Each structure stands twice: as structure tokens, then as C-alpha cells.
Amino acid sequence: MTTSGSxxxxxxxxxxxxxxxxxxKTTFLWGLMAVSVIYYFLLPxxxxxxxxxxxxxxxxxxxxxxxxxxxxxxxxxxxALYYSRVASNEFDRLAxxxxxxxxxxxxx
Amino acid sequence: MKSRTTLLGSSVLxxxxxxxxxxxxxxxxxxxxxxxxxxxVFAAVIMLxxxxxxxxxxxxxxxxxxxxxxxxxxxxxxxxxxxxxxxxAASFLGIAGLISLYGYDGxxxxxxxxxxxxxxxxxxxxxxxxxxxxxxxxxxxxxxxxKKTRVVGALSVITVxxxxxxxxxxxxxxxxxxxxxxxxxxxxxAVGVLMLSYVLxxxxxxxxxxxxxxxxxxxxxxxxxxxxxxxxxxxxxxxxLADVVGDPKVQAQVAxxxxxxxxxxxxxxxGQRFLEPGLYxxxxxxxxxxxxxxxxxxAGLPHILMRFFxxxxxxxxxxxxxxxxAIIGGFYVLTLFLGFGAARHVGAANISAxxxxxxxxxxxxxQYIGGGxxxxxxxxxxxxxxxxxxxxxxxxxxxxxxxxxxxxxxDLWVGVVHAGDSVPPQQQVRAARIATVLxxxxxxxxxxxxxxxxVAVLVALxxxxxxxxxxxxxLLTLYWKRCNTTGIVAGMVVGTVVAVGLTLVSPNLTYPxxxxxxxxxxxxxxxxxxxxxxxxxxxxxxxKVAKATKDAATLDKAVKKANDDIKKVEGQETSFMGLExxxxxxxxxxxxxxxxxxxxxxxxxxxxxxxxxEDLWDELHVRKHTGLLASRPTAH
Numbered sequence: 001m002t003t004s005g006s007x008x009x010x011x012x013x014x015x016x017x018x019x020x021x022x023x024x025k026t027t028f029l030w031g032l033m034a035v036s037v038i039y040y041f042l043l044p045x046x047x048x049x050x051x052x053x054x055x056x057x058x059x060x061x062x063x064x065x066x067x068x069x070x071x072x073x074x075x076x077x078x079x080a081l082y083y084s085r086v087a088s089n090e091f092d093r094l095a096x097x098x099x100x101x102x103x104x105x106x107x108x
Numbered sequence: 109m110k111s112r113t114t115l116l117g118s119s120v121l122x123x124x125x126x127x128x129x130x131x132x133x134x135x136x137x138x139x140x141x142x143x144x145x146x147x148x149v150f151a152a153v154i155m156l157x158x159x160x161x162x163x164x165x166x167x168x169x170x171x172x173x174x175x176x177x178x179x180x181x182x183x184x185x186x187x188x189x190x191x192x193x194x195x196x197a198a199s200f201l202g203i204a205g206l207i208s209l210y211g212y213d214g215x216x217x218x219x220x221x222x223x224x225x226x227x228x229x230x231x232x233x234x235x236x237x238x239x240x241x242x243x244x245x246x247x248x249x250x251x252x253x254x255k256k257t258r259v260v261g262a263l264s265v266i267t268v269x270x271x272x273x274x275x276x277x278x279x280x281x282x283x284x285x286x287x288x289x290x291x292x293x294x295x296x297x298a299v300g301v302l303m304l305s306y307v308l309x310x311x312x313x314x315x316x317x318x319x320x321x322x323x324x325x326x327x328x329x330x331x332x333x334x335x336x337x338x339x340x341x342x343x344x345x346x347x348x349l350a351d352v353v354g355d356p357k358v359q360a361q362v363a364x365x366x367x368x369x370x371x372x373x374x375x376x377x378x379g380q381r382f383l384e385p386g387l388y389x390x391x392x393x394x395x396x397x398x399x400x401x402x403x404x405x406x407a408g409l410p411h412i413l414m415r416f417f418x419x420x421x422x423x424x425x426x427x428x429x430x431x432x433x434a435i436i437g438g439f440y441v442l443t444l445f446l447g448f449g450a451a452r453h454v455g456a457a458n459i460s461a462x463x464x465x466x467x468x469x470x471x472x473x474x475q476y477i478g479g480g481x482x483x484x485x486x487x488x489x490x491x492x493x494x495x496x497x498x499x500x501x502x503x504x505x506x507x508x509x510x511x512x513x514x515x516x517x518x519d520l521w522v523g524v525v526h527a528g529d530s531v532p533p534q535q536q537v538r539a540a541r542i543a544t545v546l547x548x549x550x551x552x553x554x555x556x557x558x559x560x561x562x563v564a565v566l567v568a569l570x571x572x573x574x575x576x577x578x579x580x581x582x583l584l585t586l587y588w589k590r591c592n593t594t595g596i597v598a599g600m601v602v603g604t605v606v607a608v609g610l611t612l613v614s615p616n617l618t619y620p621x622x623x624x625x626x627x628x629x630x631x632x633x634x635x636x637x638x639x640x641x642x643x644x645x646x647x648x649x650x651x652k653v654a655k656a657t658k659d660a661a662t663l664d665k666a667v668k669k670a671n672d673d674i675k676k677v678e679g680q681e682t683s684f685m686g687l688e689x690x691x692x693x694x695x696x697x698x699x700x701x702x703x704x705x706x707x708x709x710x711x712x713x714x715x716x717x718x719x720x721x722e723d724l725w726d727e728l729h730v731r732k733h734t735g736l737l738a739s740r741p742t743a744h
Contacts, residue, residue, distance in 0.1 A: 009726035012734070021733055029230045036226040037403065040219070044399055047216055047385035048392030055384050060346025061353050065212060066383055072219045073437050080229055080433050084426055092423060099734045106736045 008105040012098060021094040028086065036079050043072055142487035146288055149491040153325070153499050154302065160317045164310035171536035174311035175242040175514050176417040181316055183424040187431020190415050192319030194221075194406075194436060195326060196504040197279050197467070198567050201497060203440065204473075205466025206388060207447020209361065209456050211381075213388035214447055218440040220399045222433065224406035229429040232407045234422040235586045235732040242417055243511075244410050245519045247582055251724035252593040258523040260600040262515040264577050265410040267604060268570050269512035269547075270554070272409075273505060275566035277555030280501035286463060287471060287494040293556055299498075300552035303505045307513070307544050312418060315506045322499040323435065329474070329496050330442040333489070336477045337449035352448045353379030357455035362387070364456075382451070394694045398568065401698035405571035408578030411511035422735050446470050453477070465564070471497065509551060513543035565616040568696055569608065576701035577603030580709045586732060591713045592721035598712030603705030610697035615690045620677035622689060627670035637663055 054065030206214030240246040245261030284295035306314045341347040359378040363370040365387050389395045416425045450469035453476045462468040471493045478489030517539040522531050581599045584591040644656035
């Protein structure tokens, strides 16, 4: 792998902007990941152990279970759009700034 | 180039001839006078994809072109291609079928296939784009011993792809046989030859465009059918579903699924039960285990990961996942209408009469919506959906073959055999093409050899291995500094062995003793049931006679099935693995094999310290977040 400008990687990591980017991404990504995994597994768990709740009719013949399954789609799309928005507005800008400052030394 | 055109032309000819050899007995196919229509629609779709392959073949010059379309695909294009790669026959025909036969559980099953992309989006797609070049092993080899990690990575990729490929080839062969009535062997060869010509001549460029076109056709066909199904209800969801649950065919299907408990239920209760969980999934832990394999396995599927190397930047990789999620999720919502529509209009009994797994629900609904089996439009719609199903199989298989071939040529041949030498681009492309032919030919042979086998388990197995071996390795090498070669090798081996091993001793296999006992139970009970039926018929009561006649028909079927089952397992005492009964009670191993895969990577990494892997961490960590030094698309 390219190692021109031997300490460039350590320097980037020491850069406060990179640390801020890393910190923000870590909490944001793993947080969203946890939310989506928990929300997803509520569906099979509910279908298996809370059938009485899932059977309650709320809109014509449509019951809680069906609405919950449909909400999984909405939540998945919402998470994707939310992430994509934060990433384009925030992460990309920081990443571009850092990349531009160190590009020469990294050997681009 | 001239010889290539000739070759391409002759493979089109071979495929068209194979399809033209339509014998008389097509089970779900068009009536005799409309067979030319099926043929015309199929020929049109094949010609279109072949034209694209021809155009693409002129653009494939380097290894980068062959594996990743030179990195020149846009996010939107890649989103459609991912959807085309992912919506295999299993998810496209299978889920609509499950909904049509089991209602709610079928729809619930589709959710996991979409949520899987959250994992891909948040954790995998962008880092992979920033770090990798052509294959999954590129990521594993980055800061680890390249030879060892490429060997285990390539083996795992080939394993996963082969499982998935076999399932697609066998499923595809059966499907094409049912849809247009050609022999199983011919349809496997037709799928294989077409796929080979796309990949061989057009590489990733052609594969991508075939996947895009197939996805667009699939979505377009589904939208048209759903509109036609839904319009009579004024686009009201409750009105549509109320009509579904009020249908006697749906109520009869629920009664059949529930058995004895259904006797005390009213017709309205039976119908409503179709929208409630539990008709298909009986074991909650198994279902959660399956969910884990889907949600974490998709991020480890080599043919999906490979798609992220076809876009120029991490931003485009992100955009492509968001588009893919919109298309795939939207498609599953449409599937809800396809499945329930088929249950209402075609009926579960008619659907499972053609294919027990329900795979024909979508095509049969298309035929009904178009005007029925005797109408021009009905047959046109059936032919169109069948052609899309055929394109689906070919497109998915092409992606899989490309992934397996890249593991052989790029990882094993260039990365391991020629480690350290620089292999000229011409030779790299030739190696990729040779590997493609090898994998493609193997796929055809396996497809024919596995005729009649139950291959549904292989798709689940592919996801289980991807989730238990590939996913922990890729995730931890990207996000954990201490992860190293020993951990990767341990994780790949343990994840694969545990997932495959548990499946081999699971209830997925046939256990002759259990089959025989169940069959004999049916046969032993026959006499008593016959007596009850005879008694009812003798009573003269019209209602009782009608019910008894129905029961007699059901009994006849059960007896025939029992006799067939006994014949099938004749002379066998144990399963393929030499077991009388399953050692492991779950059908899906994920809930055990995924944590064990992670544990193996962690313990392996901790066991041996690797200074080099830790020294290279800084570089990987920075590049992963910033995209510095990410490989750029080649200019054309």
C-alpha cells in the first residue's frame, strides 16, 4: 500500500476535524443501526408472542399487525433518507475538507 | 471483435432455438394458439439484452471494465442494478406466492429483505467503496496477510455464490419449464448460455444493464397489474382487503391450513385469520434466526458488495443504496397486492395445483387480470411476466457468476498465484473470462445434476454463510483495530463450517424414517375415514353427502401422497448425513452461527498480535472516512 508521506495517516487522525468526524459518525451510525435492528425484530417477536395485540382491528379489516408490518417499510425508508441527508450535509463536507488538506501528502 | 460478434450471435441463436422447441405440455402456459405470443415476447426480451451485451462488449478492455464497469456507473443506475441483482425469482415470485397461500406471514417475510439494506447503507457500502477495488477479499487483504485472507475470502465467496447459484439454476429450470413448457434440461442450458454470453462478452457493463432493464420491466409489470387489481376498489386499502377476506376461496384456504380448529370458526373469522400471523411461521425462534441471516447476510453477499465498486465515489455508493431501498421496498409493497390479489382472483387451490410453493401466483394473476386463459391480453400478460421471470433468473445468475469468477481470477490467480508480480491487463481480463466460463459451465452441470432436489434451503444457507462468515470478517476489519489475519481466517472457517454443519443436521433434510412414519399414519387411518365417508353418503342428507364427497377427494390425494412418499424413501433409513432424526431443531442456523462467527474473529485476533495489521489501521481508518486514495474510475 502507498506509504508516501510516512506519517500522514497519524497526522490526519490527530487532526481535531477528523476526530470530530469520527466521533459524530460513530455515535450516529451505530445509534441508527441499533434503532433499526430493534424495530425490525419487534415484528417477528410481536407476531409470535403478542398475537392478541396484532389481531386488534383498527381500520376496517386492517389490524395492528398489518399496520406494524407496513410501518417497517416507512421506518426503513425514513432511516435511509435521514442518514443520507446528514451524511451529505455534514459528513461529506468534513471529509472533503480533510481530504483536500492532506491529498498531496497522501500521494494522490 | 468479428469472431466475438459471431460467437455472440450463435449463442443468441442457441437460446432462441431452445425456447422455440416448445413441446405441447406447458402446465401454466398459454393455450396452443397463443404460443407464438409467448415466443415473440421472450425473443424480444432476449434480443434487447443481447443488443446491450453487444454494445457493452466494445467497452470492456481492462480488468476494471470487466469487474466493475470501470467504476463509471451512477448512483441511480446502480440502485436499479442492485434491485435487479437482489429481486431474484425467490423474492419476486416466491414472496407473492407465500402471501397468496399464507397471507400475513408472507408479507412479514418480505420486510427482512428490505431492512437488510440498512446494514449495508450504514456500515458497509461507503467504507467498502473507499477501501476496495474489485472484490470482497480486497477489503480483507488490506491490512492482513494478503495470501491467507484472499484464499479464505475467495473460498467463502465461491461457497456462497455456488449455493445461491445452484438454487437459482434449479429454481429457474423448474420455473421456465412450468411457465413455457420446455424441458428442464433445455431451460437450464438456455439460462446458462444466455448468462454466459452476457458476462463473457459484456462483463460488468452488460451485467449491470441487463439487471437495470430487468428491474425496470419487473417494476413496470407489477405496477400495471397492481393498478388493474386495485382500481375496482377506488384505491382503498381497507376495501380491497375486506373483499379479499370475504372471498370463499381465501376462507377455504385458511380452513385447510388450520385443520380441526377451523371447524368452530365462522366464515368471517376464517377470512380475517388470513390477515393475522401464524399460518406459515410456526416456530418463533426459527423465524428470528432467519431474520438475522437476512439482515446481516445481505451485507456479506459477494455479488451485492461487488456492485459498490462500480460507482465512482462513496457518495454515489450511498445514493445507490437509498435508490435500491426505494425500489426494493416499493416492489415488496406492490407484492402485497399481487399476493392478496392472486389469493382473491386465482385462489390458493389453483395456485398450488400448478406449483406447490406458490411461485405461479404472480404469473397466474397477470393472466387473470389480462382477461383470462382464453384471451389475447391475458396470454400477453402471462407471456410478459414469464419473460420478466426468465430475465430475472438470468440477470441474478450473471451477477453471481461474475462474483465467483472475480474471486477465482482476481483473488486466487492474480492475488495468490501471481502474488507480487504485475500481471498485464490483457492477461487479467483473459483470466477473468476463463474463470467465467469455468463457473458458468459448472453452474449448468450442477443445475442439471440437482434436478428434482429441494434447493430452497440453499438460498437460506447462502445468507447464513454470508452473515456468519463474510459479515463478521468485513465488519471487524473495517471497525476494529485489533482485528487481524488469524481472526479473519478463524471467522471465515468457523462461520462457514457452523452454518453449513448445522444446516446439514437440521430438519431441512429428508429423514426417511420420519417420512415413512407420517405416511403410514395416513394409510392406517384411511379405513376408518372411508367408513365415515361411506356412512355420510349413505345418510342421503344433501349437505352431508357434499361434504363427504369433498373429504373423499382430499383423502384420495393424501393417500396418493403417502404412497409416493413411501416409494421415494424406499430402502433408505437415514438422511443424507446418516441421521435418523435432526440433531438441530432449527431450520435456520443464524442465531447460533452468526455470534459464533463474530466470536471466532475476536478470539482469533486476540490470540495472536499482528503489529502490521495494527500499523496499517491508521491508513484504513482515515481512508474509510475520507475517501483519500480511493480508486477512481478509468476514463473512456
